[in-house]
Amino acid sequence: MAARVRVEPAGVELTPRAGETVFQAALRAGLAWPTICYGQARCTACALKVIDGHPAMDPPGPEEQGVLRQLAQRRRGSVRGTRLACRLTVTGQVTVEKKGVKPADESAPDPH
Incomplete structure (x- = not known):
C-alpha cells in the first residue's frame, strides 16, 4: 500500500515518498505548512495531531521524543x-x- 496522508x-x-517526512511531502506538493525552523525539530510549529492510521506511522525517534516531552511540559498535559x-x-x-x-501561493502577500 502506498503512503498517503490526508490533512484536515x-x-x-x-x-510521501519512501523515507520522506510529511513536512517534506507537503513542501514538494506546493503547500505552506506552519513552521519556524523549517524541519530542524526545534520550533514545534509543524506539530500535527494524528486522527487515524497510527499503525502506518514509523515510531518517533529519540530527537522527536525529546521535543514532544518538552511540548508536553509547556502545555502542561498530554x-x-x-x-x-x-x-x-x-x-x-x-x-x-x-x-x-x-x-503556498495563498500564503504569499498579494502584490496588488
Whole structure:
C-alpha cells in the first residue's frame, strides 16, 4: 500500500515518498505548512495531531521524543497523538489534523 496522508481541515492529500517526512511531502506538493525552523525539530510549529492510521506511522525517534516531552511540559498535559511533521514518516494511510496548511501561493502577500 502506498503512503498517503490526508490533512484536515484543508482536505488535501499527500503522497510521501519512501523515507520522506510529511513536512517534506507537503513542501514538494506546493503547500505552506506552519513552521519556524523549517524541519530542524526545534520550533514545534509543524506539530500535527494524528486522527487515524497510527499503525502506518514509523515510531518517533529519540530527537522527536525529546521535543514532544518538552511540548508536553509547556502545555502542561498530554500530547497523545501529536507528532512533528518534520520527523513523521508513514508507510500507509494516515489522517492528520493541522490548521494553517494551504497552497503556498495563498500564503504569499498579494502584490496588488
